Amino acid sequence: MLDLDIRRRQGDFSLDVRLSAGPGVTALYGRSGSGKTSVINMVAGLSRPDEGVISVDGRVLFDSQSGIDLPPEARRLGYVFQEHRLFPHLSVRGNLEFGRKLLPVPERTQSLDKVVQLLGIEHLLDRRPAKLSGGEKQRVAIGRALLASPRILLMDEPLAALDPARKSELLPFISQLARRFSIPILYVSHSMDEVIRLADTLALMDGGKVAASGPLESLMGDPGLRPLTGRYEAGAVIGAVVSSHDSGFGITRLAFDGGMLIVGRTELAVGTPVRLRIHARDVAIAIEPPERVSIRNVLPATVVSVAAADSFLVDVVLACGATRLWVQITSLAQAQLNLVPGMRVHALIKALTIARGDVASVE
Numbered sequence: 001m002l003d004l005d006i007r008r009r010q011g012d013f014s015l016d017v018r019l020s021a022g023p024g025v026t027a028l029y030g031r032s033g034s035g036k037t038s039v040i041n042m043v044a045g046l047s048r049p050d051e052g053v054i055s056v057d058g059r060v061l062f063d064s065q066s067g068i069d070l071p072p073e074a075r076r077l078g079y080v081f082q083e084h085r086l087f088p089h090l091s092v093r094g095n096l097e098f099g100r101k102l103l104p105v106p107e108r109t110q111s112l113d114k115v116v117q118l119l120g121i122e123h124l125l126d127r128r129p130a131k132l133s134g135g136e137k138q139r140v141a142i143g144r145a146l147l148a149s150p151r152i153l154l155m156d157e158p159l160a161a162l163d164p165a166r167k168s169e170l171l172p173f174i175s176q177l178a179r180r181f182s183i184p185i186l187y188v189s190h191s192m193d194e195v196i197r198l199a200d201t202l203a204l205m206d207g208g209k210v211a212a213s214g215p216l217e218s219l220m221g222d223p224g225l226r227p228l229t230g231r232y233e234a235g236a237v238i239g240a241v242v243s244s245h246d247s248g249f250g251i252t253r254l255a256f257d258g259g260m261l262i263v264g265r266t267e268l269a270v271g272t273p274v275r276l277r278i279h280a281r282d283v284a285i286a287i288e289p290p291e292r293v294s295i296r297n298v299l300p301a302t303v304v305s306v307a308a309a310d311s312f313l314v315d316v317v318l319a320c321g322a323t324r325l326w327v328q329i330t331s332l333a334q335a336q337l338n339l340v341p342g343m344r345v346h347a348l349i350k351a352l353t354i355a356r357g358d359v360a361s362v363e
């Protein structure tokens, strides 16, 4: 568990951050210049807060009052940058073993074989970094950070330098890291796609402060946070489990807290936990259960809140069981439906509007 409570002034910019990052992936998300990299650099020991405390699992790394300021190499943190920073004169194996060899034997908690296997880099072990693709280099950089048996892994835009195909290849590896190796990850990104795919906890940064933090699902589904999560991304992120497939109709059924959802056929095995994005603009609301309608996902729900977004759009939050759905309707529709909190309605979601990329395994 990483705990920080730090302040620093750099030029005109003031940073004042309180944050805890526990098990799983905590994403620091915010627009350019909001202070994400500054935070990660202070945790890593690459820059120093003016005041405050940073600790990992209760071990103090920095404390301005008592004058503690451990150097980066004594902090036991793994750091993966946007660019890989591998040693060019060492083979992949040499790079992987570098941090591990600096550790006393009892502290080498990660096994080379396990890391190499997870990252799929067995065939690269004898090559030099110059002979690797960008994605392969980044896998080795992640492996090297893991093998230093860090108490927490800091990742600053690790995929930013890669093309979209390499990004989607690496995302599943990163998503498995925190779970397989039980290492909390603090992940900096300004790509909402990456954040939705990876994060368990989201910390939204704005002007040097953490403006909101909490479970990804609750922050993403909150229309009040739209200025920070991004207008285009309006929609809910919900957890579900693959329940069954029907190849004849080309569909997959997903079970979630509020019922069952039908989406286009996925290749994920039955029982796989998934995270599903449902865009606010793709959900419609019916007061009566509609009959003879082509939409297969008709979910009973209760209106939680109704708020005008602008003159054209109204944001409605619905509760479907314990799951929140964010729906956008026009103000014209609201004038006719007159939705109010507490009203029982039906949420209509076309299976077709849930794209393949909106359903991601979180195993």
Ligand SMILES: Nc1ncnc2c1ncn2[C@@H]1O[C@H](COP(=O)(O)OP(=O)(O)OP(=O)(O)O)[C@@H](O)[C@H]1O
Binding pocket: 010, 011, 012, 013, 030, 031, 032, 033, 034, 035, 036, 037, 038, 039, 190
């Ligand atoms: N050494 C420095 N001296 C003065 N100002 C700095 C210094 N480093 C960063 N800043 C300023 O601090 C602010 C936060 O920068 P930071 O790099 O942490 O933002 P960021 O959220 O990581 O941005 P990006 O997404 O573009 O990487 C910016 O206004 C930046 O100009």
